[in-house]
Amino acid sequence: MSSAQQSLYVETELGALRKLLIHSPDGGIGKIIPSTFQDNLYDDIVHLKKMQKEYNHYVKLLLYFLDPEKVAYINNCQQSASEEVQANCFIPGKKEYFNSNKVLEAQNLLEEIVKDEKVKLRLISAICSYEESSLSIQQKLEAIQNPALLAKIIITGILPAAENGTGEDQYIFPPIPNFIFTRDIGIMLKDHILLSRMATSARKRESLITKFLALYYFFKDTPEKVIEIIEESDFFLYEEQERRQRIITIEGGDIMMTHPRHLVVGCSERTSSNAVNEIIHTLFSREELGIEKISVVKIPRKRAQMHIDTIFTQVKRNVWVLYGRYSEKIMEAENNIKKSYLDRLAHRADAEKEEAPEILQFFKKASEPYQRNKDYSCPNNPTGIESLLVQISTQDYGCKPEDVKIIYSGGNDFPHDDREQWTDSCNVVALKEGVVIGYDRNDKTSEAFRGAGFQIMTTEQAFTLFESGVQPQSLENTLILLPSAELSRARGGSHCMSMPLLRDKL
Numbered sequence: 001m002s003s004a005q006q007s008l009y010v011e012t013e014l015g016a017l018r019k020l021l022i023h024s025p026d027g028g029i030g031k032i033i034p035s036t037f038q039d040n041l042y043d044d045i046v047h048l049k050k051m052q053k054e055y056n057h058y059v060k061l062l063l064y065f066l067d068p069e070k071v072a073y074i075n076n077c078q079q080s081a082s083e084e085v086q087a088n089c090f091i092p093g094k095k096e097y098f099n100s101n102k103v104l105e106a107q108n109l110l111e112e113i114v115k116d117e118k119v120k121l122r123l124i125s126a127i128c129s130y131e132e133s134s135l136s137i138q139q140k141l142e143a144i145q146n147p148a149l150l151a152k153i154i155i156t157g158i159l160p161a162a163e164n165g166t167g168e169d170q171y172i173f174p175p176i177p178n179f180i181f182t183r184d185i186g187i188m189l190k191d192h193i194l195l196s197r198m199a200t201s202a203r204k205r206e207s208l209i210t211k212f213l214a215l216y217y218f219f220k221d222t223p224e225k226v227i228e229i230i231e232e233s234d235f236f237l238y239e240e241q242e243r244r245q246r247i248i249t250i251e252g253g254d255i256m257m258t259h260p261r262h263l264v265v266g267c268s269e270r271t272s273s274n275a276v277n278e279i280i281h282t283l284f285s286r287e288e289l290g291i292e293k294i295s296v297v298k299i300p301r302k303r304a305q306m307h308i309d310t311i312f313t314q315v316k317r318n319v320w321v322l323y324g325r326y327s328e329k330i331m332e333a334e335n336n337i338k339k340s341y342l343d344r345l346a347h348r349a350d351a352e353k354e355e356a357p358e359i360l361q362f363f364k365k366a367s368e369p370y371q372r373n374k375d376y377s378c379p380n381n382p383t384g385i386e387s388l389l390v391q392i393s394t395q396d397y398g399c400k401p402e403d404v405k406i407i408y409s410g411g412n413d414f415p416h417d418d419r420e421q422w423t424d425s426c427n428v429v430a431l432k433e434g435v436v437i438g439y440d441r442n443d444k445t446s447e448a449f450r451g452a453g454f455q456i457m458t459t460e461q462a463f464t465l466f467e468s469g470v471q472p473q474s475l476e477n478t479l480i481l482l483p484s485a486e487l488s489r490a491r492g493g494s495h496c497m498s499m500p501l502l503r504d505k506l
């Protein structure tokens with residue numbers, strides 16, 4: 001077992017975070033133009049430098065918790081007289097980059113694997129054929145001897161002037177601006193990884209890169225732990241229409257290991273129903289995973305709620321943050337109030353009654369051998385998302401029903417609930433149980449956290465606290481707020497920006 005492999009394990013959303021995969025906003029993002037941001041799954045063009053600055057707060061916060069020595073290194077760089085050194089310590093590929101083996105940067109790992117000539121050639125040919133590049137582009141890439149540069153080009157799609165002989169930077173591939181959302185590219189299920197199968201062409205190169213990282217870095221010696229789910233072998237015999245129905249797409253934002261025996265899977269704009277079906281079969285058949293229960297959360301296919309982690313995330317065993325409009329408990333009443341409000345705002349299509357999310361559960365005892373044709377569906381499904389969350393807290397974690405707290409986006413107060421869900425109020429990642437990262441712009445949600453007994457602090461305040469000697473791991477019940485003016489425009493929060501690789505067991 002390689003050392004990378006030994007330390008990969010995630011069985012909850014809450015255990016103290018020890019290692020994760022991230023990707024810092026790269027130059028490709030700065031090349032998106034107004035006519036392409038939608039195709040790139042953004043809702044605006046962003047100011048790259050400001051976005052990177054905001055992201056650096058996130059990185060530094062992660063380091064305080066996961067790798068404090070690197071914070072000392074970064075602080076040191078910040079004191080340098082050279083602005084370049086100050087900036088470079090956050091830029092992957094630069095010699096000043098902090099290089100942590102706890103907060104892993106995808107670009108660095110890519111750099112690592114392309115040092116192997118065989119892997120390099122394979123990856124280049126896979127990407128060039130996916131992107132339909134010319135032979136000459138492929139040859140230019142093959143000729144690059146600097147692995148850091150190659151990794152950067154593969155991600156940003158920009159071949160610098162010095163490498164292409166034309167005297168100008170050349171855009172050889174489209175950017176992959178959503179690669180910052182490492183949550184979506186793969187999912188750790190205990191010591192296995194389930195590879196995603198991105199739903200949109202804007203994110204397919206990310207899947208390809210992730211597959212290479214899984215096979216040639218993380219699971220180099222144990223490829224059997226890499227789980228891939230693809231369409232059946234006769235898929236290509238069907239007509240277009242039929243094929244569309246059978247397609248398998250999976251994105252990590254729809255998959256949560258909420259408990260070592262319980263997996264929650266979203267069926268959404270991004271994760272297809274066929275995929276959900278196959279996930280159930282595949283994971284139940286992998287008895288070594290010990291997954292007994294799979295809850296499927298079917299949500300309407302909407303941009304604003306493209307994955308289930310845009311609707312809810314877990315904060316503590318008994319605490320969740322949820323978009324109230326999707327809670328069956330308040331949906332009915334809320335719908336009526338909103339309808340009258342929206343009606344007054346002229347003919348808004350969304351004034352129509354919301355489509356309700358639906359929960360389906362499947363159960364297989366770990367000791368029972370798996371049978372493909374057996375029906376594992378459960379008879380009494382939770383009536384909606386809120387009941388599911390309460391069920392996880394009470395049945396899986398043994399909390400008392402009266403102790404379960406649901407914190408609602410925007411305090412469940414319209415229109416703040418909708419506004420703040422849009423800027424990822426429900427998308428928080430736990431650094432440890434009860435200590436989560438959110439966005440500073442979601443004021444009403446922060447108030448709701450405060451009301452539920454959490455202290456709220458900005459990253460700046462957290463850093464000052466840690467510098468004064470408070471141990472990050474000693475924090476309890478805290479929501480830490482990231483600056484988010486630019487980051488939030490990419491339509492993802494801290495949960496999306498993290499792919500946990502190692503968490504303590506609870």
Ligand SMILES: NC(=[NH2+])NCCC[C@H](N)C(=O)O
Binds near residue numbers: 183309492
């Ligand atoms: N897990 C998540 N919610 N990820 C958010 C991804 C946002 C990204 N712009 C996309 O549309 O793909």
